[in-house]
Amino acid sequence: MISREEFKTIAGKGIWKQNSSIAQILGLCPLLAVTTNAVNGVMLSLATILVMAISNLAVSALRNFIPHEIRIPVFILIVAALVTVVDLLFNANLHELYLVLGIFIPLIVTNCIVLARVEAFAAKNPPLQSTFDGIFMGVGMLWTLALLGAMRELIGAGTLFGGIDMVFPSLHPIQLLPESYPNFLLAMLPPGAFILLGCMIAWKNWMDARAAERAKLKPPAPVAMAGSH
Amino acid sequence: MFAPAPFLLKNTSVSQVMLQVCIALVPGIAAYAWLVGPAILVQLVIATLTALIAEALMLRLQHKPLAMFLPDGSAIVTAWLIALTFPPLAPWWLVVTGTLFAIVIAKHLYGGLGQNPFNPAMVAFAVCIVSFPALMSQWPSIGLQASLIEQINIILGFSPRIDALSGATPLDAMKTALKLGEGGIDVAQLLANQDIYGNFAGRGWEWVAAGYLLGGLWMWQRKLITWHTPFAFIGAVTLISGALWLYNPAQFANPLFHLFSGGTMLGAFFIATDPVSGCTTPRGKLIFAAGAGLLTYIIRVFGGYPDGVAFAILLMNLCVPVIDLLTQPPIFGMKDKA
Numbered sequence: 001m002i003s004r005e006e007f008k009t010i011a012g013k014g015i016w017k018q019n020s021s022i023a024q025i026l027g028l029c030p031l032l033a034v035t036t037n038a039v040n041g042v043m044l045s046l047a048t049i050l051v052m053a054i055s056n057l058a059v060s061a062l063r064n065f066i067p068h069e070i071r072i073p074v075f076i077l078i079v080a081a082l083v084t085v086v087d088l089l090f091n092a093n094l095h096e097l098y099l100v101l102g103i104f105i106p107l108i109v110t111n112c113i114v115l116a117r118v119e120a121f122a123a124k125n126p127p128l129q130s131t132f133d134g135i136f137m138g139v140g141m142l143w144t145l146a147l148l149g150a151m152r153e154l155i156g157a158g159t160l161f162g163g164i165d166m167v168f169p170s171l172h173p174i175q176l177l178p179e180s181y182p183n184f185l186l187a188m189l190p191p192g193a194f195i196l197l198g199c200m201i202a203w204k205n206w207m208d209a210r211a212a213e214r215a216k217l218k219p220p221a222p223v224a225m226a227g228s229h
Numbered sequence: 230m231f232a233p234a235p236f237l238l239k240n241t242s243v244s245q246v247m248l249q250v251c252i253a254l255v256p257g258i259a260a261y262a263w264l265v266g267p268a269i270l271v272q273l274v275i276a277t278l279t280a281l282i283a284e285a286l287m288l289r290l291q292h293k294p295l296a297m298f299l300p301d302g303s304a305i306v307t308a309w310l311i312a313l314t315f316p317p318l319a320p321w322w323l324v325v326t327g328t329l330f331a332i333v334i335a336k337h338l339y340g341g342l343g344q345n346p347f348n349p350a351m352v353a354f355a356v357c358i359v360s361f362p363a364l365m366s367q368w369p370s371i372g373l374q375a376s377l378i379e380q381i382n383i384i385l386g387f388s389p390r391i392d393a394l395s396g397a398t399p400l401d402a403m404k405t406a407l408k409l410g411e412g413g414i415d416v417a418q419l420l421a422n423q424d425i426y427g428n429f430a431g432r433g434w435e436w437v438a439a440g441y442l443l444g445g446l447w448m449w450q451r452k453l454i455t456w457h458t459p460f461a462f463i464g465a466v467t468l469i470s471g472a473l474w475l476y477n478p479a480q481f482a483n484p485l486f487h488l489f490s491g492g493t494m495l496g497a498f499f500i501a502t503d504p505v506s507g508c509t510t511p512r513g514k515l516i517f518a519a520g521a522g523l524l525t526y527i528i529r530v531f532g533g534y535p536d537g538v539a540f541a542i543l544l545m546n547l548c549v550p551v552i553d554l555l556t557q558p559p560i561f562g563m564k565d566k567a
Binding site (some may be wrong): 182189195 | 326334360364
């Protein structure tokens with residue numbers, strides 16, 4: 001069904017190499033708007049993962065039956081139906097969080113990353129691979145949103161996991177910095193999100209550049225040497 | 230320094246220019262320290278040290294030679310402008326945060342001196358007034374001066390007496406009073422309050438602004454700046470404030486008040502004239518500065534912030550590439566719009 005190598009490639013691409021937020025820079029609207037704390041970012045990402053996994057699976061399963069000319073409306077219909085389900089689930093089970101995330105749950109329909117994966121991957125690949133692609137693209141989004149949310153929260157309010165009581169009523173946010181910390185409000189405002197996202201993209205590029213440099217310095221693999229004899 | 234055609238070589242280095250800008254700021258600083266309080270000198274030291282450390286760190290990270298770039302003095306001018314635009318009794322970390330943001334993010338992350346599209350000092354002001362609005366609007370009342378030791382204690386956070394010593398700026402006080410008065414109060418009555426207002430603008434502050442004017446004129450006489458920017462900035466503020474004052478003198482203060490209040494003089498001579506983030510063509514400078522002056526007046530009179538210079542300059546910084554493109558001077562020997 002799916003080889004180990006294939007699985008690894010899909011996971012690596014989703015989590016790091018083609019990370020939706022810091023490599024493809026897609027879906028920035030929810031990314032910038034909801035990451036005022038880590039919990040919001042994680043919950044929106046979980047909703048997106050759910051939508052992406054099932055929509056990739058559905059589109060991949062139907063890919064041979066969807067007429068090429070009208071594929072985009074069909075994709076959108078499938079995604080919209082799934083988002084409606086997630087929207088109602090959130091409303092029923094996590095109502096407080098639903099009020100905080102507000103319009104951004106229905107807006108998953110228009111999130112570029114969902115349509116991009118459906119169009120670029122699921123429409124051309126078998127169902128299992130497509131499902132994994134949806135999940136790992138979502139995981140890539142999850143950790144970037146969680147990190148960005150945690151940074152904004154910490155700098156802007158000195159807390160971590162604010163709003164966690166909306167998901168698990170028994171847990172409380174952690175006050176990481178002393179009460180006297182003057183909240184650096186900019187981090188909570190849209191410019192703070194842009195600046196920190198810029199720093200994260202720079203960090204990824206720096207890591208990639210360093211990895212490329214190391215790969216260049218490494219002597220050629222011994223297997224290749226053996227072949228030349 | 231770079232200037233558009235005719236490309237006459239001026240044999241001045243960046244550090245010489247920056248040193249002279251610092252000298253030009255001295256009359257304003259002296260008036261500030263004398264009339265408002267010596268705390269400003271402490272803030273200047275804090276800002277300068279922070280700026281130099283941040284500058285050295287960023288140069289190290291970029292593998293640029295420290296000996297060549299650190300003494301160019303551009304960081305010091307930024308630091309001084311930050312200290313002069315922040316409230317003098319603000320806690321030390323506020324100035325440090327602003328300066329770090331200016332040098333690290335607004336200057337070096339955009340490529341360093343000569344590459345930054347926004348004036349670093351104004352970015353620092355905008356960031357801090359958005360993040361810490363309460364602290365950024367506590368200005369010392371001129372009548373209630375504390376000793377230097379107490380002022381230093383306030384800055385370092387040992388003494389909580391800031392509330393007793395501070396109030397709104399003359400500009401802010403006038404705006405609030407006019408808003409609360411709802412037409413029942415007029416400007417002349419307000420200006421009669423000698424605790425806040427002096428001979429022609431804010432008490433004490435008017436002479437600080439006059440000091441900046443003096444330093445600015447000296448810079449113009451030394452050909453460090455051309456006449457375009459200050460002329461257009463001051464002209465725009467005078468025109469719009471004069472027009473509204475003639476229309477309704479009870480609700481709008483006279484042009485003289487606006488010229489010598491807040492950051493008008495500092496903005497016109499020292500901030501809008503920044504050769505990096507401002508326009509370079511002569512006509513462009515006129516448009517840039519006139520726009521900045523107009524926005525300054527609109528923001529300070531109709532907006533929610535105590536003064537509008539920082540946001541006006543930043544907004545006009547955004548327009549600089551377009552203005553520069555559209556105001557290219559004609560090539561020598563060619564007709565205009567060749």
